[in-house]
Structure formats: C-alpha cells, structure tokens
Amino acid sequence: MLKLSIERVSKQFGHKRALESITCELTEGVYGFLGANGSGKTTLMRILAAVSRPSSGRVLCDGEDIGLMNERYRDLLGYLPQQMGLYKNFTVVKFLLYIASLKGIEKKKAEAKVEELLQIVHLTEEKRTKVGKLSGGMKQRVGIAQALLNDPKIIIVDEPTAGLDPKERIRFRNLLSSISSERIVLLSTHIVSDIEYLAKELLIMKRGMLIQKAQPQQLLEGLTNKVWTILVRPEEISTLQARHKVSSLINHGESIMVRMLSDYKPDPRAEAVQPNLEDLYLYYFDEEAEK
Structure with missing residues (x-):
C-alpha cells in the first residue's frame, strides 16, 4: 500500500511562516484538507506536488524523499492546481494530447488514454471545442482529465470547485469518488460540502498548522x-x-x-x-x- 509521510514540514516566505511543522501520514483513500483562505492549504499542496520545496522537513513516498525521486515521483502524480493554465485556442483533445506529450506518454497510448478520459469526465461531445469556449465546470473537467493522463497513484486537487455551480460541484465530487480506488486523493477546499461524504479523514488547517486529523464522525463527536x-x-x-x-x-x-x-x-x-x-x-x- 502506497504511503506519503509528511515529516515536520515548514515553509517560510520572507518573514511570514506559511506552514509550521506539519507531520502526518497518508495512505490510499480520499483526504479533505479543510481550512479558511490563508490557512496554508495551497502551500502544502504545492509541496506535496513537488512544485515547491519545504524550508525545513521532508515528504517521503514509501520511505523515499520525494525531492530525490524527481521524475519517478512525478510519474506517480496527478495535480490540478487552484489556477491552471489552459491554452484557450487548443481544442480539448489537442490540449490533452499536448499535456500527454509533456508527460512523456507515447503517442498511440496517449490517444487511447485521452479518449478514455473524455468519456470518464463526460466531455466526448466537446472534444473538438476550443478550451476558451468551455464553461467553468467543463474546464475543471479538462483539468482533472489532464491530471489522470499518466494513471497516477497520487492525485492532488486544490480548491477544485471554486466558482462552480452546485450541479457541477456534485458532478466533480462523484468523479473524484469514482477514481479514488487504490489511490491517494488529496482534496484541498474551504467548501464543506465538497468533502462531507467523500473524505475518509479530514485534516483541519489553521494559520499554517495542522490542528486536527481524524475521521469526520470523530470530529463531529467532539462537538456533542x-x-x-x-x-x-x-x-x-x-x-x-x-x-x-x-x-x-x-x-x-x-x-x-x-x-x-x-x-x-x-x-x-x-x-x-x-x-x-x-x-x-x-x-x-x-x-x-x-x-
């Protein structure tokens, strides 16, 4: 079973302490990182996605430092950042094939995978549509499709439903639930309904610190x-x-x-x-x- 270990991870931006000695272990399943804006969720997501390095501490994947794994870690990873750059003039299928080539996926395999993912995210009918003409919800579905191109074992999505209408939010949650089997899925949000029925554990972050990590029911029992x-x-x-x-x-x-x-x-x-x-x-x- 795959395991991510976060060991005393801190992050400093000048005089500001964005993360303060975060320590926890994550295994297969969906985890909801819950916190207000500015709580450090995005900073931690970027470190777990190997986009940013911690000022101190480390992240281990099955006991190995992700900073030393380089491409081997990225091959395990699917990442949907809070603000994802989409090429507006590319069609959906062209954009996904382009991202697949950047990930080093062989062309025929990429073409088959893109067709499969378009069906999973319900965008087959829009595959020839330019990305810039898609709705916000459809763009998010393109985002999750690109994150799944390499069949990742670790999926990180940061504030995925911000700006989506309720119907699209439900569709997105169902999609994440359907792909979460035998994967570590990390979902950062400040929208409670995004994780209410999805996460096996909630990690509550406040002012750069991890203040609670438990099953939702355990946390609710604390409010009795x-x-x-x-x-x-x-x-x-x-x-x-x-x-x-x-x-x-x-x-x-x-x-x-x-x-x-x-x-x-x-x-x-x-x-x-x-x-x-x-x-x-x-x-x-x-x-x-x-x-």
Whole structure:
C-alpha cells in the first residue's frame, strides 16, 4: 500500500511562516484538507506536488524523499492546481494530447488514454471545442482529465470547485469518488460540502498548522452538546449573535429558529442538536469566515 509521510514540514516566505511543522501520514483513500483562505492549504499542496520545496522537513513516498525521486515521483502524480493554465485556442483533445506529450506518454497510448478520459469526465461531445469556449465546470473537467493522463497513484486537487455551480460541484465530487480506488486523493477546499461524504479523514488547517486529523464522525463527536437551536423573537437575535457563534437563522412565522455554537447551554429554551460539518467549520474558522 502506497504511503506519503509528511515529516515536520515548514515553509517560510520572507518573514511570514506559511506552514509550521506539519507531520502526518497518508495512505490510499480520499483526504479533505479543510481550512479558511490563508490557512496554508495551497502551500502544502504545492509541496506535496513537488512544485515547491519545504524550508525545513521532508515528504517521503514509501520511505523515499520525494525531492530525490524527481521524475519517478512525478510519474506517480496527478495535480490540478487552484489556477491552471489552459491554452484557450487548443481544442480539448489537442490540449490533452499536448499535456500527454509533456508527460512523456507515447503517442498511440496517449490517444487511447485521452479518449478514455473524455468519456470518464463526460466531455466526448466537446472534444473538438476550443478550451476558451468551455464553461467553468467543463474546464475543471479538462483539468482533472489532464491530471489522470499518466494513471497516477497520487492525485492532488486544490480548491477544485471554486466558482462552480452546485450541479457541477456534485458532478466533480462523484468523479473524484469514482477514481479514488487504490489511490491517494488529496482534496484541498474551504467548501464543506465538497468533502462531507467523500473524505475518509479530514485534516483541519489553521494559520499554517495542522490542528486536527481524524475521521469526520470523530470530529463531529467532539462537538456533542456544543450545537444548539432556540426559537426566539426577532428582537432577541442581536443579543444572541453578540454572545455566540450563530450559524443559521430560519423564519418560523413571527419567530426565528437560531442555530448556534456554544460550549454551554446558552439559554433555558435551547435544545442540543446533532452537529454537522458546517458547524465544525464555524467552530474552527469563525474569525476567518467573518473576514
């Protein structure tokens, strides 16, 4: 079984510490890196994709430093960065064949692989369309297709659904789920629904540090008796918002149902409810969410 080991990885940009001694192990399955913008997710993704080197620490693939593996590591890797350069005037098929040639894939093998991937990402009908004329969701599908050209064992996707509509986000999640068997898939996001039913473990990053790594259910159990609902009059809401982390407000006729986080029962009328990943995000990232 393939294993990535991250050992005390830190990254410094001038006086700014972007990553602070990240240590963890990753095996086959889908991992969701969850954090607000600026939490260090993209910096870590770039290091794991061998695009950037850590200032200190190292990443091992089956016990070998990826910095020393060079092409052997890249042959295992499929990477979809947050901002991917697509050649607007290339057709979809021409672009994928071009990327395949850069990856050193033999022409006939590349042609067969491109046709296979176009079917997987549902772009066969658009294969003669210029990339610049595709929708945002279709461009993301081209991105994941190019990441899969070399049949990688490690797939890294950074903020893949930013800017996509809900239908495209669901399609993208289903695609990642279908290709995750016997691979390490690393998905960086700040959109909770992207990973809610997909990730076997969540890695929560905050201000360059890894503060939690666990199965989603384990993390949610940590919020037991910390999530509450209460039915209040509209004039009570501002007081509740000043004292607690309020996640939602739902109209109930002349009253408002407030969902909030609190380490203690915030009001005699409040009832504890089952936490969800939106609550988890608010619990860890309420300051960043406000920004």
